[in-house]
Amino acid sequence: MLVNPWSLALCLLAGLSLFLLGMASKTALRVMRSWQPASDSARQIGLEAEIWLSSTLVQYGLAFQVISLFLFVLAADHFSGMLAGAMCATGSLLANDYGLPLLAVKGTGIFLYGGWIVFHQLDISSETYPLVRFKYILLLCLLPFVVADAVLLILYLTALQPDIITSCCAIIFDAAPSGTVQNLVGGRHGQGLLLLHYGWAALLFAAGLVAWRRRQAFFYLLYGVGMLLFFGLALTTLVAEISSYIYAMPFHNCPFCMLKKEYGYFGFLLYIPLFFSVFCGVMAMVVELVKSRPGLGRRVAELQRVMVAVSLGALLLYSTLSAWHYLLYLVAGGEG
Amino acid sequence: MKKYFEKQRNLLDYALASLWRRKGKNISVFLVFSLVIFLLASFLFLSRSLQVAAQTTLRQTPEITVQRMVAGRQESMPLTYAERIRGIFGVRRVSPRVWGYHYNEVTGANITVMALAGDPELGREPLAEGAFWQQGEQGRAVIGQGVVKDLDLGGRRTFSFFRDDLTLKSFAVAGIFAPETNILTYDLVLLDIADGRDLFGLADDLATDLLVEVVNPLEIATVARKISERLPDTRVVTRPQIQGTYQAVFSWRSGVAAICLLSALSAFIILAWDKASGMSPEERREISILKILGWQTPDVLQVRFWEGFALSLLAFAAGAILAYVHVGYFQAALFRPVMMGWSVLRPGFDLVPIVQGGDLLLIFCLSVLPYLAATVVPAWRCAAVATDAAMGG
């Protein structure tokens, strides 16, 4: 199903990302070959100028990927009208084997590009560019990822045939860890997962506060790992529990419909803080890797503090917003 | 943080001032870009609005339609088929139907003639005047607005069609469909099934197709499968298939249009790339002066980004609003001829435009993002000009 404005836009974005990252990789190769920080040669000056180009390109690439993730979800929702049996985006994603991997690649991609930009910012904050080689190796590692994204996209779109019977979101997430997806009206079996979710969030919040005060590698590590686990937990809970409260329908467990107009684009209010929170929390841990580089110690420490603070803020926002419909349900009962 | 925003705002100020300095060039770029976005957005709005119209209007379309295929063509089917379908568990009702097209040789219009068994059981709401015929009444027709116009009825309330053997069959107009139902009834002539058979010269034991109602809508697919097993020479069309077909048609439609318009867009992008790479001596001077004043390469890049972003965002908003006006008020006048082709009967229904965040995002991705991507490398080439080279040269 390539002849379709949504498919075309997705392919266009994939092509543009490939173009941008490809251009940036050209720089990366040159930097790896002939980077000499001490030298004053014309070539070195040229390379230093190229660093700006490549970082701008990756920033564009990141922005494009974020947009393309949302576009992909909306496109999947659009496709569902043409696929018999698919009632919403979930159905279209499951229509063939490439949908979910593509979504995963796109989601992970955002973290990777974002991470690269953080390293880049650290690098340019120091006069000596201590991370140049490191970040260009990273950049070259990103390239296969972008290629995989484009390939999966093409595979997904070409394999997508209107009228293949697919299951729909009411049942697919049955296999989610809770296994109790369908018991929301009574609200009894679902409580466990919600409790775990918010309990974990509270613990995480405490850990984050400690990390913010103590500024020790161990606490950053704790917070970062906790965040990673929380990401999986939060996505599961979103799908299995929270979504039903948003839709006010016990069997509607689609993680994507909430991004639509019918639900006031509420999903964006959940996913964006969640992604931010996880990203910043994990990055606070990851930048520890380069703390020992010359001239970076103080910058990294500052950055970690900011990251944890942002992450905590976003976590608080996410928790409040995700609990909103549930609380409304408890207070007002039913109609929320 | 505040410092950062203040800096960005200053850069934006500078970018806008520099856009304004070259207003002749930039306004023309803006106009062309708006035009491309306008065309793209119009088509997307139009097909979205048709898509939604199909989705909402065809909700109650027959659950199962059964046609007989002979040598790859649809042929009339014997009524005995209806009996065999009635025997399937889960079937509530089977109604035969005769329908086809009547070609009006005077005007060249194709009129859809549909003949139903029994009383349509409809009130007078869909009609602008008259009423549906009662059971057993012959020679009476309910016709659409387009048919009234095409047959040039004026005040007359009778008309006649040629049978295949060129004898005339005349009808009295029992009622006329209301203009609000044009999207369904514009070219329709509704008859009793006996009249339909008479007009088309069909034997009494034949029908064009069969409409099957199912007790439980969840079983449509099962019943459809059973029908095609029992009657292998038939084509069975279900309600979800019709819905799917319409969605696919419109999505293909806008895909074709998007491809056409993407070539226009890429031409524009190449223009933008070209414009951005060819650096005039003044620009060179400007950048080297900025560099001497202490600007860094990323600052210049940032200015270029703001220039492109401001220009394309304005063009995007302007193009989208114009497209809305085009579809909402002018009924997509530019595209109608293409869409209707050589249709003689041109349905005059009102398009209800639909604007969704997703569609706007789609238009944004198809227009603004390629523009930004195309201008970034040339912008860097300008920004990275070595100061001494620029001043010296």
Place this chain on the structure above:
Amino acid sequence: MIRPSSLFATVLILLLVALFFCGRHAGLRAEEERAIRPVLDALVLRLGLTDLCLATEARYTRHPALSDELAPFMDYPAALEYFPSGLFWAPQ
């Protein structure tokens, strides 16, 4: 003097507000349209209509749902499809 960025922001916000009102307007139109919907539903249901009356030039564009995919090419052997609205007819 007004800063260019303020001017730009004003224009942009005006345009976006206009766009927003386009959306609102569309919503209101859809609201109006809803009144006629029961009538259309009844028509479709009782008459068994399957298609929208959009392009009346050819059988397969008037009734895309009920014409098979060969319909555009069946007039004579090796017939070409030539109706303009057929351009938009997706291959199935």
